[in-house]
Amino acid sequence: MKPSNTKHTQPSPLSRVRDTVIAVLLIAAAVAIVAAYQIEAGNTEPVSIVKNTGGAASQMVGQGGTTGSTGEALPDAPLDRWLAGQHADTYVVAADGTNSTCNQCHDPLNYIPSMDDMPASCTVCKFEVKPPPPLIEPANAHSVDCKVCHQVDRNGIVQADVRWLEAPAIEQYAKVSSNSQLCQNCHSGAETEGHADVVVSGAHADAGLECTDCHDSHALTASCGASGCHETLKETPGHDTDHAIVHCVACHDSSEMAVGADEARDGLWVTFAGGEGQELFPYLSHALTSEVSCNRSGCHVEVLPGKFK
Numbered sequence: 001m002k003p004s005n006t007k008h009t010q011p012s013p014l015s016r017v018r019d020t021v022i023a024v025l026l027i028a029a030a031v032a033i034v035a036a037y038q039i040e041a042g043n044t045e046p047v048s049i050v051k052n053t054g055g056a057a058s059q060m061v062g063q064g065g066t067t068g069s070t071g072e073a074l075p076d077a078p079l080d081r082w083l084a085g086q087h088a089d090t091y092v093v094a095a096d097g098t099n100s101t102c103n104q105c106h107d108p109l110n111y112i113p114s115m116d117d118m119p120a121s122c123t124v125c126k127f128e129v130k131p132p133p134p135l136i137e138p139a140n141a142h143s144v145d146c147k148v149c150h151q152v153d154r155n156g157i158v159q160a161d162v163r164w165l166e167a168p169a170i171e172q173y174a175k176v177s178s179n180s181q182l183c184q185n186c187h188s189g190a191e192t193e194g195h196a197d198v199v200v201s202g203a204h205a206d207a208g209l210e211c212t213d214c215h216d217s218h219a220l221t222a223s224c225g226a227s228g229c230h231e232t233l234k235e236t237p238g239h240d241t242d243h244a245i246v247h248c249v250a251c252h253d254s255s256e257m258a259v260g261a262d263e264a265r266d267g268l269w270v271t272f273a274g275g276e277g278q279e280l281f282p283y284l285s286h287a288l289t290s291e292v293s294c295n296r297s298g299c300h301v302e303v304l305p306g307k308f309k
Helices: 013-042 058-062 078-084 179-184 248-252
Strands: 150-152 159-161 164-167 172-174 258-263 268-273 302-304
Touching: 248 268
Parallel strands: none
Antiparallel strands: 150 159, 164 172, 258 268
């Protein structure tokens, strides 16, 4: 039997060095990502716009970004409107004394996802992420910071276009097709008690309206009369002083939600949400129609044909 002529070549010293360097770099990258997640949760470093250890808004507020040289407020400034809105104060603690899960929407910069919820770009590296601290204290919270919806460049400038910060620790953003798609990353929580999905349907959906067509993008306030859409409400029957304590949605909801007075809004009548077995809670319907029934939910009782009290 003739000996084989196949030659078994040994890797050269240069290729062995190259393979070792690549392996070390991959391990270092994985360790850095894990460390970044833990640093973000601890949030013990000074806040910075450029680094991912703090919020853009918190640094700008610290720099006096909401006032002019005379100390007067700048109501037209996006940061000032953000401070006046709900996104500037979203800190919560669940009934069990933790907020690590709530922070996915209430404090995204401090949220650490599980391995199952990691973006695909993170799961290519074989490493484990330690569970987040069960509770982030108020002093270390960022609420819904500018960086959650706007990418910040290397010079610390908050970009005007919107993107979703899907991996805060490595500042990885995902593109969104619209402002409404951005909002839906958080405002879809029907599986959480006390939360409801924001589903726009009816007249507003037919008109192709986005969230920011009605809501100020920073203060989040919305007014049917001030939006530029419904400027002649006073001339429409039912839009009078007798209905001053009735919110638009209490009459114009098309999803048959419960209606009642909301004590937190000084007795204003609004719609209420709540799943099966859950306690009802005030929630402004986004399923609206121009057709109104005066006797819906027992608001008015018909005493004569076409007459209600």
